[in-house]
Amino acid sequence: MDAIYGLEYVMFFGVPSNKLELIRGVSHWRFPFRGRDEAEAHFHEWLETLRRWKQVESPTPITKSQKNWEAEVGGIRMQLYPRPINLDFPIDGRAFRAFLDTFNRRDYWPGQPEGLETGWDHWLDAGDIKLNLWQVFGELSSRHGGKHSSRVDIALIPWAGMTPDAYYYGPDRTDIMIDGDYFCAAPDLIAEVLVAPSRWLDRGPRMDVYRRAGVPHLWLLEPATETVEIYELHAGYELVARHGIGDRFQSPLFPDDEISVDALFNTQSKRKGWHDAEGDSEPPEPLPEWLVPPEINIGLEYFFHLGHPERRWEFWDNKARSMLAFGSAVEARARLDDFMTEACRWESLPRAKASQLADDIEATEIGRFHLTRRGRLVLLDVAIDGRRHRDILTRWADHDCWDWGER
Numbered sequence: 001m002d003a004i005y006g007l008e009y010v011m012f013f014g015v016p017s018n019k020l021e022l023i024r025g026v027s028h029w030r031f032p033f034r035g036r037d038e039a040e041a042h043f044h045e046w047l048e049t050l051r052r053w054k055q056v057e058s059p060t061p062i063t064k065s066q067k068n069w070e071a072e073v074g075g076i077r078m079q080l081y082p083r084p085i086n087l088d089f090p091i092d093g094r095a096f097r098a099f100l101d102t103f104n105r106r107d108y109w110p111g112q113p114e115g116l117e118t119g120w121d122h123w124l125d126a127g128d129i130k131l132n133l134w135q136v137f138g139e140l141s142s143r144h145g146g147k148h149s150s151r152v153d154i155a156l157i158p159w160a161g162m163t164p165d166a167y168y169y170g171p172d173r174t175d176i177m178i179d180g181d182y183f184c185a186a187p188d189l190i191a192e193v194l195v196a197p198s199r200w201l202d203r204g205p206r207m208d209v210y211r212r213a214g215v216p217h218l219w220l221l222e223p224a225t226e227t228v229e230i231y232e233l234h235a236g237y238e239l240v241a242r243h244g245i246g247d248r249f250q251s252p253l254f255p256d257d258e259i260s261v262d263a264l265f266n267t268q269s270k271r272k273g274w275h276d277a278e279g280d281s282e283p284p285e286p287l288p289e290w291l292v293p294p295e296i297n298i299g300l301e302y303f304f305h306l307g308h309p310e311r312r313w314e315f316w317d318n319k320a321r322s323m324l325a326f327g328s329a330v331e332a333r334a335r336l337d338d339f340m341t342e343a344c345r346w347e348s349l350p351r352a353k354a355s356q357l358a359d360d361i362e363a364t365e366i367g368r369f370h371l372t373r374r375g376r377l378v379l380l381d382v383a384i385d386g387r388r389h390r391d392i393l394t395r396w397a398d399h400d401c402w403d404w405g406e407r
Helices: 006-013 036-054 091-101 125-144 196-202 205-214 269-270 299-307 330-345 386-397
Strands: 025-029 069-074 076-080 085-090 147-148 154-157 160-162 168-169 189-193 217-222 227-235 235-244 321-327 355-358 363-367 369-374 379-381
Touching: 006 025, 006 036, 006 299, 006 321, 006 386, 025 299, 036 069, 036 076, 036 085, 036 330, 091 299, 091 321, 125 147, 125 168, 125 189, 125 269, 154 205, 154 386, 160 205, 160 386, 196 205, 205 235, 299 321, 299 330, 330 363, 330 369, 330 379
Parallel strands: 189 217
Antiparallel strands: 025 085, 069 076, 076 085, 147 168, 154 160, 168 189, 217 227, 227 235, 321 379, 355 363, 363 369, 369 379
């Protein structure tokens, strides 16, 4: 049997199809296994972690049938089918809605364009631009060869797994796929569409990961100003061009082809005038002191479910990343205290304290959990072994590992 995956692996990687769903107040996580013995061992291990985390001291009975097991811990239901394990977590609908409302509002997040620090990114624009990238890359691939994809996991390097908005491998690239479903090498070109919660990531940590992985060409598309920034990797990334509406540009990867900036930013909201119709020019209401009422408990599961505003399960430097934005630093500080309590329970460690790193920045390390508060943001980094990422993707691509007992 392979080594045990901790509960953090299913919590981080296990949301089906990366869909942000809440069904009758319950969200779902799933993890596949190669054999029944392995699945049963994980069921017992994860049950004990759940009991510790949620402070359930009484024995937890396991209901067993010929094929399935089931147990409930503090309202969390865990089911073992012939091979996969399914976890159902209750999520408060009011909190779910409140966090969704932060995703496209620029006020909540750092790194916004100068002069556009407030207001909203239209919720459809990023999806439309990604679809435009898909179509453009598809046309270029059909003429020049190679493979392209979008938002499909890449086991980029042993310490990082990424899901870029769009990427391309030239026709001479081999050994780049895992069972025809996922990728396992640095692309020749990556394109990222900048959105409110991750502009600062795309221009900082994410760009640095691509640099260290040796991705030679990087495009950053900024919907707020309708510009495309072209970077090439030399000693580091160098900005070699910036193109705006009405421009056409070329890439050395696609000789004799021109890419239209207008085509990339041709969105539904622009065609139908939805920005003006929704009053996007009106100043937004002030941010609330508390995004979620203080009487609603926000546990670590909210990080794993809602802490990826772009639905990316990425990690780098062997740390899985997630973040939540709150109404104020006051709320974030109170929530940080709750997250620290839960992390200490998970890790069976004594109560930790946060260290003040700078003005309005504090952090703490609790076993495999690293929590940081930066103003109204709380960030969670969970240590994982990136060398296991390829194994996880291989499991996800193996239909036999997803035996639900229906055959």
